[in-house]
Amino acid sequence: MxxxxxxxxxxxxxxxxxxxxxxxxxxxxxxxxxxxxxxxxxxxxxxxxxxxxxxxxxxxxxxxxxxxxxxxxxxxxxxxxxxxxxxxxxxxxxxxxxxxxxxxxxxxxxxxxxxxRRPATGTPPVIDVAGVRLDRFRREVYREGRYIALTRKQFAVLDVLMAASGGVVSAEDLLERAWDENADPFTNAVRITISTLRKRLGEPWVIETVPGVGYRIST
CATH class of the missing domain: 3.40.50.2300 (Response regulator)
Incomplete structure (x- = not known):
């Protein structure tokens, strides 16, 4: 948010x-x-x-x-x-x-x-994609019923990706949605956060990199 x-x-x-x-x-x-x-x-x-x-x-x-x-x-x-x-x-x-x-x-x-929980776009408060369940209000994430402990920034990035419903989200869009205006557009923070988030969620990887475009949740 x-x-x-x-x-x-x-x-x-x-x-x-x-x-x-x-x-x-x-x-x-x-x-x-x-x-x-x-x-x-x-x-x-x-x-x-x-x-x-x-x-x-x-x-x-x-x-x-x-x-x-x-x-x-x-x-x-x-x-x-x-x-x-x-x-x-x-x-x-x-x-x-x-x-x-x-x-x-x-x-x-x-x-x-x-x-x-009730944004203008109609995204539901609980999102369930590819076996990953994200509860925005409780700030909890589960994969196949297993609780996943995430940092605040990892949760924010996952929220944006899951809300896209399988659509590709660029690194620039992630910076805009999950960071504030002081974020350096040339930073590698997005790449690092995606990498650590993948590891937290475990295999098989659910976050897919689309070369030259961005990232998406593999459905």
Missing amino acids: RVLIVEDELYLAEAIRDGLRLEAIAADIAGDGDSALEQLAVNAYDVVVLDRDIPGPNGDDIARQLAGRIESPRILMLTAADRLDDKASGFESGADDYLTKPFALRELVLRLRALG
């Missing part, structure tokens, strides 16, 4: 980002509405964690713009506005969920995972 945190309080945004990364959720930060729209135009996000009171286009403006798109990320409004009328107007603007400040990071993570 990849998340955009739209928050003008830098320390809070960085704390959220660092906490989400520990939960295998790649996260980027935008400090104002204009930056948020720029990043949303070039990156694919699963969820936008959106403060309403930000410089530039405010959270409600951004939510309305996203709601008008055919395919758009889920929106979780994270704001100090806690009155019922505030929540009602937030949902009317296009929010899928609403969490008020102060909040517990654990609750934010649970809400993000719940939103990830």
Whole structure:
């Protein structure tokens, strides 16, 4: 899962980002509405964690713009506005969920995972391909009934590959979906992660390399 945190309080945004990364959720930060729209135009996000009171286009403006798109990320409004009328107007603007400040990071993570269970593309929360079963909400992976312990990044990469339903995913797409914006496009992190992930899953290999194109789950 990849998340955009739209928050003008830098320390809070960085704390959220660092906490989400520990939960295998790649996260980027935008400090104002204009930056948020720029990043949303070039990156694919699963969820936008959106403060309403930000410089530039405010959270409600951004939510309305996203709601008008055919395919758009889920929106979780994270704001100090806690009155019922505030929540009602937030949902009317296009929010899928609403969490008020102060909040517990654990609750934010649970809400993000719940939103990830029903993405706009309709990918189910539990994916079962080629004998591999991936549960997004519980962050568990089994192969032929055997539990597979994965690192956070290995889980994120496997999630992207399995969601593609046998389609080829390029290294660039994996970097975009499983890493954050600071990932070096020339890094060999994808290749190394794929290699270690194959070993964790065991033989026969279920991740196939398509030379010059990318990777896919062999079905």
